[in-house]
Every structure is written in structure tokens, then in C-alpha cells.
Amino acid sequence: MRDMQAEGIRFILGRGIKEIASSGLWGRLFGRSGKGVILEDGERLKAEVVIVATGTRPNVDLIRGTGMTVNRGIPVNDYMETSIADIYAAGDVAETKDVVTGKVGLTPIWPNAAAQGRISAYNMAGCRRPYGGMVGMQNAVEFREIPAIAMGLTQPEGNNYEVLADYQPDRNYYKKLVLRDNILVGMILVGAIHQAGVYGALIKKRAEISPYRHRLMREDFSYAHIFSRLVY
Numbered sequence: 001m002r003d004m005q006a007e008g009i010r011f012i013l014g015r016g017i018k019e020i021a022s023s024g025l026w027g028r029l030f031g032r033s034g035k036g037v038i039l040e041d042g043e044r045l046k047a048e049v050v051i052v053a054t055g056t057r058p059n060v061d062l063i064r065g066t067g068m069t070v071n072r073g074i075p076v077n078d079y080m081e082t083s084i085a086d087i088y089a090a091g092d093v094a095e096t097k098d099v100v101t102g103k104v105g106l107t108p109i110w111p112n113a114a115a116q117g118r119i120s121a122y123n124m125a126g127c128r129r130p131y132g133g134m135v136g137m138q139n140a141v142e143f144r145e146i147p148a149i150a151m152g153l154t155q156p157e158g159n160n161y162e163v164l165a166d167y168q169p170d171r172n173y174y175k176k177l178v179l180r181d182n183i184l185v186g187m188i189l190v191g192a193i194h195q196a197g198v199y200g201a202l203i204k205k206r207a208e209i210s211p212y213r214h215r216l217m218r219e220d221f222s223y224a225h226i227f228s229r230l231v232y
């Protein structure tokens with residue numbers, strides 16, 4: 001963010017958009033040509049293009065009124081079956097259980113959709129297979145050649161969590177691990193993401209990390225440390 005600000009990019013945080021104004025509305029409101037957005041505090045920003053990225057909402061209109069249970073999405077059981085027997089839902093539209101939070105809800109990302117599709121297909125074909133559950137929040141991005149990955153619960157609330165963090169601004173490095181009862185429940189990796197696999201596996205498996213807890217934050221912590229505990 002600091003780098004991007006240095007290049008003149010302005011970040012406006014904590015202030016929502018009140019209105020997206022077309023050229024007609026802009027002219028009526030301000031008496032001059034233009035189009036763009038008006039923020040909650042009244043600030044106007046001219047814009048040629050407005051991109052809205054504020055979450056997802058499945059289109060469930062098709063099945064409303066069919067008798068199938070619908071919340072924000074379509075709740076399914078462990079076999080991806082909806083409230084109507086032999087009808088399955090998978091992907092962005094399905095509500096499943098998050099292994100980290102235990103909450104039932106949407107997990108609208110591609111790997112979850114693919115896994116749910118596969119499990120639904122097995123069950124539709126008569127092979128009874130439970131869906132193991134997924135971590136709802138998983139993001140992998142790269143900003144200006146700085147890779148970043150986040151997974152699970154990264155902004156914990158309450159006193160039940162322990163946060164381990166290492167921030168080294170000089171090398172654009174940040175690592176944050178969130179623990180609950182010695183189980184890793186969330187991570188943010190910025191700058192060095194080579195440990196995303198091992199941390200991700202610990203989160204998904206809900207593994208007890210006390211045997212290697214003292215090494216967990218080290219940059220060389222890897223599967224080798226886990227396997228060595230199993231072997232010896």
C-alpha cells in the first residue's frame with residue numbers, strides 16, 4: 001500500500017459510496033459535466049469506470065417457491081443434498097460448513113465450488129461421500145510483485161485467540177498466525193508465501209500444533225518438522 005501511495009494512488013478507507021452518478025445526475029447535482037461517485041461524506045470523485053467488488057450474492061430466484069429451503073444460498077447436508085431428497089447444490093450457491101468457524105454459510109471461491117461439484121456428483125451417482133468441509137476465506141493475490149495469501153480466521157474477535165505476528169517492512173514481509181486452543185485457525189502471509197501449503201494443511205486438518213509450536217513462526221518451518229515428530 002505504501003508503495004502504491006508513493007506512486008500517487010489514493011486509498012479511501014472507512015468511507016462508503018452514497019451514489020454512483022451518471023453524467024445526467026452529475027450535471028443536475030453539480031451543474032457541470034462529469035460522472036463518478038459521491039462518498040458518504042459528500043466528497044465527489046470523477047470516474048470513467050466504477051468497479052464494484054463488495055461480496056457475492058447467489059441468484060436463488062429460480063428455486064424460490066419450490067419448497068426447497070433457501071437462506072442466503074441453498075443449505076445442503078454433508079452430502080451436498082438440499083432439503084429436497086435427491087436434489088443437490090454445489091458451488092457459490094450452496095451453504096456448507098466452514099471447518100474453521102464451524103458456521104454454515106456461503107464459501108464462494110473456485111476451489112470450494114470444484115470440490116463440492118465433485119462430491120455432489122459422487123452422491124448423485126450413488127457413491128455416498130461426505131463433503132469434508134472447506135475453509136471459506138482463502139485469498140491469493142500479488143500486488144506489485146509482492147505475493148500475499150490469507151486463509152481462515154484472520155481478524156479474530158474475543159479473548160479466545162492468540163495472534164503471532166512478524167512484520168518486517170524493510171523486506172515487505174508480514175506473517176500473522178491465529179491460534180485457538182493450540183489449533184491454527186488463520187494465517188496471512190505477505191512477501192514470502194512458500195509456507196502457505198503447510199499452514200493451510202494445518203488449518204484444514206485442525207491439527208494440534210503444540211509439538212512444533214516453538215518452530216511455527218520460523219521461516220524454515222515445513223512439513224519436515226511435522227513428519228519428524230511422527231517418525232521419532
Ligand SMILES: Cc1cc2nc3c(=O)[nH]c(=O)nc-3n(C[C@H](O)[C@H](O)[C@H](O)COP(=O)(O)OP(=O)(O)OC[C@H]3O[C@@H](n4cnc5c(N)ncnc54)[C@H](O)[C@@H]3O)c2cc1C
Nearest residue numbers: 059062090091092093094107108109110111112113114140
Ligand atoms: C470477478 C470475480 C473474480 C473471482 N476471482 C476468484 C479467484 O481469484 N479465486 C477463486 O477461487 N474464485 C474467484 N471467484 C469466484 C469463482 O469464480 C466462483 O467461486 C466459481 O466460479 C463458482 O462456480 P459455480 O459453478 O458455483 O458458479 P458459476 O461459475 O457462477 O456458474 C454458474 C453458472 O450457472 C449459470 N446459470 C445461472 N442461472 C441459471 C439458470 N437459471 N439456468 C441455467 N444456467 C444458469 C450461470 O450463467 C453460470 O454459467 C471470482 C468471481 C468473480 C465474479
